Amino acid sequence: MGEINDFQETNISQNCDEQVVQPTTKRSDYISWHEYFMATAFLAAKRSKDPITQVGACIVDHDHKIVGIGYNGMPIGCSDDEFPWSKDGKETKHLYVCHAEMNAIINKNIVDLKDCIMYVALFPCNECAKFIIQSGIKEVVYMSDKHSHKCTTIASKKMFNAADVKYWQYIPKNKSLVIDFTEIDWNNMQQVPSSPFKELSLQDSDTN
Numbered sequence: 001m002g003e004i005n006d007f008q009e010t011n012i013s014q015n016c017d018e019q020v021v022q023p024t025t026k027r028s029d030y031i032s033w034h035e036y037f038m039a040t041a042f043l044a045a046k047r048s049k050d051p052i053t054q055v056g057a058c059i060v061d062h063d064h065k066i067v068g069i070g071y072n073g074m075p076i077g078c079s080d081d082e083f084p085w086s087k088d089g090k091e092t093k094h095l096y097v098c099h100a101e102m103n104a105i106i107n108k109n110i111v112d113l114k115d116c117i118m119y120v121a122l123f124p125c126n127e128c129a130k131f132i133i134q135s136g137i138k139e140v141v142y143m144s145d146k147h148s149h150k151c152t153t154i155a156s157k158k159m160f161n162a163a164d165v166k167y168w169q170y171i172p173k174n175k176s177l178v179i180d181f182t183e184i185d186w187n188n189m190q191q192v193p194s195s196p197f198k199e200l201s202l203q204d205s206d207t208n
């Protein structure tokens with residue numbers, strides 16, 4: 001115990017040969033809840049195979065817990081490689097793709113989404129608006145309303161207004177958030193005892 005207090009008071013830690021000055025107050029540049037949840041929606045969108053529009057959605061409860069995440073993609077069993085991704089012609093993606101909002105609701109990990117908030121990159125279409133209302137979600141935070149002129153968006157807003165679902169546009173204070181896997185020096189981390197998987201750590205080769 002004595003050692004720990006000495007360490008905090010002097011504010012200096014011994015890291016191998018060099019002395020490192022350690023801060024003793026909390027960080028001030030952490031991300032806000034809104035940034036965190038919208039960024040989570042954007043991260044989910046990175047999983048989308050849609051070559052033109054990638055959308056992610058993240059559902060959050062009262063306690064700031066994430067209770068559902070989804071992105072736009074083909075239904076289970078409908079191969080990403082076989083179903084169409086085109087926007088034009090007779091066979092278009094629009095006939096098949098499950099929207100991010102619908103997937104986030106279906107992927108929920110709690111029984112009831114009553115009074116939850118959905119963070120989503122694009123304003124929900126009328127079909128997703130129905131899902132949102134029926135699931136009990138009470139608030140939608142979106143980034144882009146680029147289809148505001150479309151009858152599907154107008155219908156969504158009409159339903160949200162009638163059902164008392166609040167919606168507002170999130171305008172981020174930072175244009176980008178960087179995820180840097182090298183921030184933690186995992187390659188040089190000392191583990192005692194050493195992790196049995198350390199020697200086996202492979203490069204991510206998951207292509208699904």
Ligand SMILES: Nc1ccn([C@H]2C[C@H](O)[C@@H](COP(=O)(O)O)O2)c(=O)n1
Nearest residue numbers: 052053055072097099100122123124
């Ligand atoms: N709120 C939304 C709006 C659209 N999507 C999905 C559906 C498609 O995969 C794509 C939109 O296609 P495009 O604009 O390229 O014709 O985004 C969604 O998941 N949620």
